[in-house]
Amino acid sequence: MRGATRVTFAAGAIAIALAATACSSSSKSTNSSSGSNASGVVTAWWGDPQNPLIPTDTNEVNGGAVLNMIFAGLQSYDPKTGKAQLANASSITTTDQQHFTIKLKPGWKFSDGTAVTANSYVDAWNYGAYLPNAQNNTDPFFTSIQGYTDVHPASGSAKAKTMSGLKVVDDNTFTVALTQKFSLWPDTLGYSAFYPLPKAFFSNQAAWEAKPIGNGPYVINSWNKGSGMQLRPSSTYTGDFKPKNGGINLKVYTDANAAYADLQAGNLDIDNGLSTSALKTAQSDLSGRFINQPAGILQTISFPLYNAGWSTANAKLVRQGISMAIDRATITKVIFNSTRTPATDWTSPVLGEAGGFSSTLCGDVCTYNPTKAKQLIQQGGGIPGGQLTISYNADSSHKEWVDAVCNSINNALGNTSACVGKPVGTFASFRNQIQNKQETSAFRSGWQMDYPLIQDFLQPLYFTNAASNDSHYSSPQFDSLVNQANAASDKATAVSDFKSAEKLLVTDLPAIPLWYQNGLVGWSSKVSNVALDPFSVPVYTDITVNK
């Protein structure tokens, strides 16, 4: 026993001595040169992906982060502006906004040495759309391509294995025919669902899934499922996003607090799993080494417009009144520790003004004004049904803010029971109620963008019968403006048409914008040049390791 204690002490002393020498040597090198170490490896936070890492099957952020590192698509999104720019494609051309010709840059290779050809894209997209493959990530990405309903019917079995709208012209050219005009379609092609797949995927899918092969800036060096993945710069990558570090080691964390402890202890360089509670102390703990900025996620309160009480003209005034009764600024600050940004429109600041974001579009309707709120609600004949309930899933942390929103509305109306939260047990049953049109009053809703386009914030949510139109809003005027935007021949016109459509939402108000969710990342003093892209994923290729 006593011997054992002595050994521990000795080991402790050695460890302290080693740590002390390590510190002194590193501080010396920092003094001599302040450049970066191009072969330094960055350790980053990660969570276990939910599905196999197939581009068309991955719709969550952990799998998506890896796909973006090991793949390069036809387009890529500028990490700062969110603007789409050509990556693997040398040109994407159209004359009628419906038929597109895509030419690839020649000489691009997958990391196994095989060439990236037109077939790599066409085969991957056909694989993704083919119903028996049951891929998670098909709607809305492939739905606009001609022949989609043949390979992916709403019911029954598939009639074809390939989409008729995709045609290979030669090794570096293919054409795409869409079912209708969609001028911003080329800008959607940076999304991971559109990545190419090598022949190796189709010849031995199990082997490929164990160690995916892509055409991106990094290759998977090793993957220890459930605990971590090592990525190293690819020798075959010829694109613009060459890694400025020696690789990324992704480490799976069981808990946000464990990751934060590791970040503080210096065992972790990039932590984009920061919890809201960590942000309270991050300012002093990390001395400014963190980012808290809006992401492409908008949270809203939707209304069941299929319900008789909510479909009247008067109900519009009530909805506007409710929106004005919500004190967004205080709630985002107090409840969310400023990890949400009060919303001013139905898109997101990541789009930028040129992309369609507006800080004034919603105007008075999204501004806290309790007096006007009460007036509008009374003018509209009061809340339909006498009481507003806001339904949410109780298995996630929504109770606090729903109660705060209700509290804000109650205060404005001077009635303590005008609004109450209505919890539903699980996320799955909450979604089931919405899909089966069983809502009678307001319910929480949210949207995470697929690509940084104004179209993605409006069409899937508010176009008549669109897949995620949970409030079942239907406005012929809105639909025709969206169609007009999709037929526009240049991007600026398209964006301004979308904005005209969005303006209708201010008066119709099928959903009240609440706030944009922020992306959070903290980093260690060992690394520099950390930034979040529009999807609030760290820009891994740009991170440099300090010398």
Place this chain on the structure above:
Amino acid sequence: MGRYVIRRLLQMIPVFIGTTFIIFTMVHALGDPVAALFGDKSPDPAVAAQIRQQLGLNDPLIVQYGNYMKGIFTGNLGNAFNGQPVTELLKSAYPTTLKLTLVAFTFEVVLGITLGVISGMRRGRFADTGVMVMTLIVISIPTFVIGYVLQYLFGVKWGLVSATVATGAPIGDLILPGFVLASVSLAYVARLTRTTIAENTKADYVRTAVAKGLPRRRVITHHLLRNSLIPVITFLGTDLGALMGGALVTERIFNIQGVGYQLYQGIVRQNTPTVVGFVTVLVIVFLLANLLVDLLYAVLDPRIRYA
């Protein structure tokens, strides 16, 4: 003795079937796992139907359970949603948790019994009061609080140990989590040992040994301790199973990808094969630990064997 063992082993079969069925039903009751695959978006109905059919979720519950049991006897425990077989997950998670449990168990035995003996031998004096107060504090503070505080102090503030456990869970990294995991049981072991030691110091055989003029050390180890440890060993045995269950909290704090992590993922993603597979193994561990204790008891105390 042999018949006793066989009877106990046969009793395990209905317990095994019962527990797996209850867990299977419970996970099933959580709702539709396919809806959870799509996040806030509406699932494509055609894809959802396809996945349900592939996973056999359209069958009645009893048929699904039957298929699952059929799989178990052929060594196939099903797949997690990321395509990994559950047997693979079990192989990576259980050894890690077992390692952590053994570190904790060592703390519990060595430290718990030592403290108990010291305290029991000096009843009412300073050392005794100190141990009693210390153990009371440990018992009344939840494990996760102890875990986070020690992690912050030793791992973050002073940097004496790694704040979280590295991949592969090396023993050196497991000492702090092992201690945290052991803390509550350790306190119980110390208190239990103290009581029996205190009782037995007055026993006739101890007085005889002292009167014989044996050295004090020999009296304690050979006479006093040997007789006092029977209830402690019983407690330790049942606690081995409880430690594996209790590891779920500690693993989360120290980022150990063991049983707790996999179970948590399985529940969050509502993946029945993962949850049932892991809990089934936990049930078997509990059953075996209980059996072992009962057998040890029968060995130590003949009255039980003949009852």
